[in-house]
Amino acid sequence: MQPHQRKPAYLSTLRSLMRCTQAFERYSGAHVRELGLTPAQFDVIATLGNTEGMTCKELGERTLITKGTLTGVLDRLAARGMIERHVDRNDARCLHISLTAQGVALFRKVFPNHVQHVERAFAHLSDQEQNTLREHLTRLSDAFEEERHR
Template sequence: MQVLSKLNHAVIEFYEKLSSWENDVVREKGLTLPQMHTLEVLGIHKAMRMKELAKRMGITTGTLTVLVDRLEEKEFVCRKPHSTDRRSIIVELTGTGQAMFEEHDRLHLRLIEELTSELSDQEKDILLECVTKMNGAF
């Protein structure tokens, strides 16, 4: 089997395992995966316009509106008017949302520590470089 075919199958298997783990973790918190993804993007990049958030997540503003409505009901995010653009709405994490993001981020870090525990520092550097390049290709 050629290398690209093996890599293809390995990436698919990794994605499926990671997705399963992620779904289990998120479900325990009473959230959906897209809701948690919204918290992650806001936790990493901080408050932003709805349009920018939708673009960063690769979804429509209509889909994002439904997600933000649900997260606002759960008091994880809040909307506020943009200071200089009356047409724009800013979405940001509440204290509860920030705490949920930080807890989830710690779970991710622990998972990465476990998954890479047998890799050398050099292998971790190479893995980071490869994943970064792959992310940049999207």
């Protein structure tokens, strides 16, 4: 019995995690594309909606988009006239990203629509189940972070 033939116990948990994430991305992504946006672009629009805007750093943290990637996503949204970049008055390193009037219009058109779409799927789990799920996922995330810094 060689060690590399043993089947690790965590694999089924990991499989469920990856399958669930991918199932969401397919489900959500297909709908978002119908609305004329990529998933990353939608995330940015949705995050900027109903705010005064924010820096690239904050936007990246909220959308989970790496800063290197974010530059390109913002480039394409800016080319379509959906967002604006302004240098921050207080800190010239920071860019303040905000929706244009066109961006706000787009947000109002696609956001409620997409929320309804995604809600239909999440409704299959009760509030209690979602709470439990969230707790376990957070514990696991924290485990990765902790083990990473050792």
